[in-house]
Amino acid sequence: MGIATDIVIIIVAALIGGVVAKWFKQPLILGYILAGILVGPYSGGITVSEIHEIERLAEIGVALLLFALGLEFSFKELKPVRSIALIGTPIQILLTIAYGLAIGRWIGWGWAASLWFGALISVSSTMVVLKTIMNEGRMGTLSSRVMIGMLIVQDLAIIPMMIFLPQFSNPKAGLPVLGIALLKAAAFLGVMIIMGTRLLPRLMRYIATWNSRELFLLTITAVGLGIGYTTYLVGLSFAFGAFVTGLVLSESDYGHQALSEIIPLRDLFGLLFFVSVGMLLNPVCLLSHLGQVISLVALVAVGKGVIFAGLSRLFGYVNVIPLALGLGLFQVGEFSFVLARVGLSTESISNELYNMILNTVVLTMILTPFVSRLTTPLYALRKRWHRHEPVQTINLPKEGLKDHLVIAGGGRVGLFVAGLIRRLDLQFVIIEMDSRQFEKVKKNGMPVIYGDATHPVLLEAARIRDAKMLLITVPATIIAQAILREAHHIQPGLHVVARAEGIEQMEALHQKGVYEVVQPEAEAGLEITRQALLHLNVPAMKIIAIADAVRREQYASLYRMQENGPVACQLQKANMMLDILWVPVSSGSAMIGKTIRELEIRKKTGVSLVAVYHAGMMIPNPGADYQFAENDMAAVMATPEQLERFKKTFNIDLECL
Secondary structure, three states, rough: OOHHHHHHHHHHHHHHHHHHHHOOOOOOHHHHHHHHHHOOOOOOOOOOHHHHHHHHHHHHHHHHHHHHHHHOHHHHHHHHHHHHHHHHHHHHHHHHHHHHHHHHHHHHOOOOHHHHHHHHHOOHHHHHHHHHHHHOOOOOOOOHHHHHHHHHHHOOOOOOHHHHHHHOOOOOHHHHHHHHHHHHHHHHHHHHHHHHHHHHHHHHHHHHHHOOOHHHHHHHHHHHHHHHHHHHHHHOOOOHHHHHHHHHHHHOOOOOHHHHHHHHHHHHHHHHHHHHHOOOOHHHHHHOOHHHHHHHHHHHHHHHHHHHHHHHOOOOOOOOOEEEEEEEEOOOOHHHHHHHHHHHHHHOOOHHHHHEEEEEEHHHHHHHHHHHHHHHHHHHHHHHHOOOOOOOEOOOOOOOOOOOOEEEEOOOOHOOOOHHHHHOOOEEEEOOOOOHHHHHHHHOOOOOOEEOOOHHHHHHHHHHOOOOOEOOOOOOOOHHHHHHHHHHHHHOOOEEEEEEOHHHHHHHHHOOOEEEEEOOOHHHHHHHHHHHHHHOOOOOHHHHHHHHHHHHHHHHHHHHHHHHHHHHHHHHHHHHHEEEEEEEEEOOOOOOOOEEHHOOHHHOOOOEEEEEEOOOEEEEEEOOOOOOOHHEEEEEEEHHHHHHHHHHHHHOOOOOO
């Protein structure tokens, strides 16, 4: 069967490798590379026979990877960290290239090989970093936003590297060749801008009117790969053309749909690419050069870590962020494979250098989750050495803070909570370490302290010892646990309310002593469901019962952890059995024109009337002589059975609640 057999072997091996990677909580691409090693020519087992044909198919995977990157790229993602992303990342890339060049010359490589080595190690792994920060519960923190912003720009930098680096392998050509390549790229971009704004949107709109997913997928694939192949014919990179096409399509009305359709195809051909990368890795070569590879990994990790940490400090990021960037972005990225393959195909780098790069990439990727986890303990150790950090306070009351609430985190949730607390004239203070959020809180005139809430000095400045409650609104569980630990060290009995992203995080926070944990996604889901059920005319009391049952199931394990767990469960049952509802006194109701005394509501139904809303005015605890009018709203307290009797006795329409 030839190549068909090879594809079957690769897919089965990739499945096994992917399962192994997931089992050890590693990125799937490492599993694919492992599969490539097993079915490659150096393993001695079941091997792929048509390696060169697979490599050609893998080129499509590269093009689709960059096509999808162009489709999902958005400048909006860079806005919160645009300075360090757009200015700092190019500086980081140049510094890392210079560092890699120095390493290569020190080892004894030539200038061209050393330059390629520097370029290859200058980018980090988007896939590995995203997976790592998600597993650690740090997604949404300032350090994660800085990382993602820099990773996006690094991924984009691969494109010009793919154009210009091969030219350096021909020193005699010099600047003229680079100039011609630049002119070709500029001409291609000009043509694509015209096509992207006029021709492609019309084509996509025309295809979309046929409502055929198959034809839509075929169209975007043909456009991406077809334009990519055209750029190859004029002397530019196949992948470069695919990327620019994706970038242009991302601005159209069909960008999101195109991305969702292309992702499965991208993943399938991307699998072929990463397996083909593994097939070129020679385990014997790795073992024979193990000392050199380990030294290279150490040099790359330390050097890149120092560069990232130093740049973040240079751009004004302090506290844990430099450490998080240094320990999180030290690895070499998956797009280095793409660039290395370009170097190999153009004979710019040797097989020996390619294998060295491959080994370095794989090892740094494997080390990333373990090294990144050191961020919290190392930062805690640093804080013990440097306890005195400047504390900046704004709008704190002159008389001081007493019996107040401390809000750790001035993001969207923290600002919303603070706004509600301010309406109730309760005293509070916010602790915020993001300088941009700090300025936003300051602009709103709220009391705020700038700094890291995991630092005891900041908690002391917020008078945590005299606080009534601590509200932790930061989304990262690892940071919430650190804040909680320091707060309870100062005031052991302090009540804490925190947010969590999932059940495991909720349980972890409860075990650490959090009084109450809120899961925003679950609460949002319940509210969306409530609105939908109301629209479907499901009875209000039934909706309440369903919501309370879901909350009991959601938080049952947490209540069992608390000493008063049974009491809490009983209170949850009481909440289902008894509630205050606003019911409309609409046309046709037997209550209209009659007084509360005449109706004998409590005697006939057991329902307690607690308030009436009449003509834009609230009447709490109305007297017995109050006479109901049409369009009044009555606030009642009742069990579901009592409410049903109330509905039948006085002809009340509860379906519109």
